[in-house]
Amino acid sequence: MDREPDVAALRALALIAERGSISAASSELRLSQQAVSLRVRSLEHEIGVPLLVRSARGSQLTAAGELVIGWARPLLDAATEFGAAVQDLRAGREGSLRIAASLTIAEHLLPGWIARWRGLQGPSGATATLTAANSSAVIAALRSGEVDLGFVETPELPSGLTAATVGRDRIEVVVAASHPWAGRTVSPAELAATPMVHRERGSGTRLAFEQALAAAGHPLEVEPAAVHDTTLGARSAVMAGVAPGALSVLAVRDDIRGGRLARVAVSGLEITRPLTALWRGSDPTAAAQALLDEALRPVEPTA
Incomplete structure (x- = not known):
């Protein structure tokens, strides 16, 4: 390369590798997919070798791309630190x-x-x-x-x-007090096959629940009964009897104590995060x- 590396392009490449696709990286960078793709193509042209293998299933680094990201990691970390220091200076962080x-x-x-x-x-x-x-x-x-x-x-x-x-937090499966599961123990297989109230994708609560079931050999099999982008909305839907839900114990412990929700035991499965x-x-x-x-x-x- 005849000029200094393009930090923005390297960061885009690193995010594509981390997220598995240009679309996911563009969403996190808050740029269009075209803009992110152009950054990477410019970097490939500057370096002179392909860095990504693009397909309908996503994008993966080439062997050269893996090397480039490995070399770039200290530079990206230093750029992040520099940006944080400038933000502190500009905003009077004290x-x-x-x-x-x-x-x-x-x-x-x-x-x-x-x-x-x-x-x-x-x-x-x-x-x-x-x-x-x-x-x-x-x-x-x-x-x-x-x-x-x-x-x-x-x-x-x-x-x-x-x-x-x-x-650490614990995820509890809960139901309305009148639900047939109240006071029962269910299996991971039964849980995976049951439509439930979930938080939206991107929520740590939902991801922890899905990963725990998958690790137990029973990935989710059905579409949600309802999806809410707030804990309060999900808790209210469960309490209204829409379906069972999986929520943080921090969010439901008072309702469990007050009898408004009932905890459901899941055999052989404890979900923590x-x-x-x-x-x-x-x-x-x-x-x-x-x-x-x-x-x-x-x-x-x-x-």
Whole structure:
């Protein structure tokens, strides 16, 4: 190459390799598929060798592409750190902390963490702004520099971001108190063959549930009975008797205690997932580290 490497094109290539397709990478980069494809083709032209094998089933790196991404990884990590430092400089990060969190953490854990964090800082300390979204959207917001700190529940963690586990969560299968499954034990096979209330794709709750069933040898076989993009919507649908649902114990424990929902045991299957903090660069900002100190207190979700 006669000029400096195109970091944007290398990042696009890395995301295609990670996500398995140009369409998935374009969605995360918030660019058109054509724009992402042009970046990669320009990189291939500059280097002089094919980097991707494109097909109707997706895109995979060639052997040369694997080498290029391996060489590019330190450069991409350094670019991410540089971007985070510039964001800190531009926004005066001492006075604000932008947080994005997936819904279960945003609704049930972050309010307490932020309250303790603010109490330790006093009235002149940093302020926090919180965006609640599913895990995929939180990761995209971190990559784009829209937020300083993210919290996700997905078992699949992204590359290029620093991660710290802050606790673990348990997914419970629950039904309305009047449902025939209330008080029963069902098998993974029966669960996989039953239409259920689910969160939307991109949700850590849904991904953890699907992966646990697949690992038990019983991948989901049927379409959902209903799909909701909020925990509250999914919980309400289950409570109304639409179908069984799989939700965080943090979201349903009060309803189980109050008799509004009933837990369903699944023989030989316990579904857990990590609760993870994410940030750009090697070290979080001072304000983010102070909040992390609160989040890193042990989390023991019990019903």
